[in-house]
Amino acid sequence: MISLYRPASSWLHNHRAGHKLLALCFVSIFIFPLTSLALLLSLLMLCASMYLSLGKDGLAEMRVVVPLWPWFLMMLAFHWYSGEPVAGLVAVVKMVLMILLANLLTLSTRQSDLLSALQQGLTPITWLGFSTRPLALSVSLMIRYIPVLVLLLGQHRQAWRARGGAERRKWLLVVPALIGALRLADHVGESLTARGGVSGFR
């Protein structure tokens, strides 16, 4: 499965997922009330140097903000219209900074590490008698379902084509594919129960 994680060895990869998550929370809370453009720009430079320190083509990872350019343009336009162009610039720089910082965590941390950090963070609920296993099971089930759904839709499409169905009406296949997927979910549920359920064999 595709992931935004970027395998590499850098100082950032070596930190624990939970620590990075906490650090991101604190930094976001700190940045949120800032309104000084100069300060935000220097923080952005700092952030860019962190990308640079990730090794070669580390800086290229900053491209995640590029697709958002229509939003940035709109923000600048709205603020220009209200006569506060600087406030618009502040809002744009702040948003770019926050997204880039969060992206640092995403590209340097494996999903599995983040999930275990989350499970660890949820330890208090296990004291109340809840289990974090259904959560982990749901996450892995969902990730596994995605390619299966794509495959299912592809099979329906091939059958439709073999019967001479018109290509432009292929959206009609959504319903049979959905019913097929729901049947599959029922089977998966029964199989899980048969194999000892969410809590596994004890």
Next chain:
Amino acid sequence: MSNPSTERTIAQIALYAALIAALGLLPKFAIPIAGGIPITAQSLGVMLAGVMLGPVRGAIALLLFLLVVALGLPLLAGGRGGIGVFMGPSVGFLVGFPFAAFTCGLIMKLLKNSPVLPAAWFSAAVGGIAILYVFGIAGMAWKMDTTVMQAASVMVVFLPGDMLKVLLAGLIAQTVWRGMPQALISRA
């Protein structure tokens, strides 16, 4: 399906969460009446999750979807993902997803005795447009530091596409209900 097992519930919730992801992977299609603004099928999945699964499971399916996005899978329409998306201008929509699905499911449940098609249309319109837009516009106004009216004006271009999705959600719910009535858990 009066008393479904935990496992079956988890399997269904995960399925709808995956469906929302799969809909986001579909290529964007531009509709002419909206001036060619590309719309995605993702919010169709939000409406379907609520209408089909009912309020609580629908909302949980969306929370699961958001969690997996936050874990770093690029499942949002346009291949976006990671924690960064919660810092962007569309954070309001993401936060609104579970509430939208909850509302869809709740209205569907309240309209238990009316025919499926109009009930699904109404639930999808209220949950998938009204509630989702309230969250989305609030999020945009906050993140973009604009007035609510300015943020709301942006949404005008998305309205035709979303109305189309409401139509589709109703038709899909109705057809699935005919073929597999027990799948409409919000009515069970």
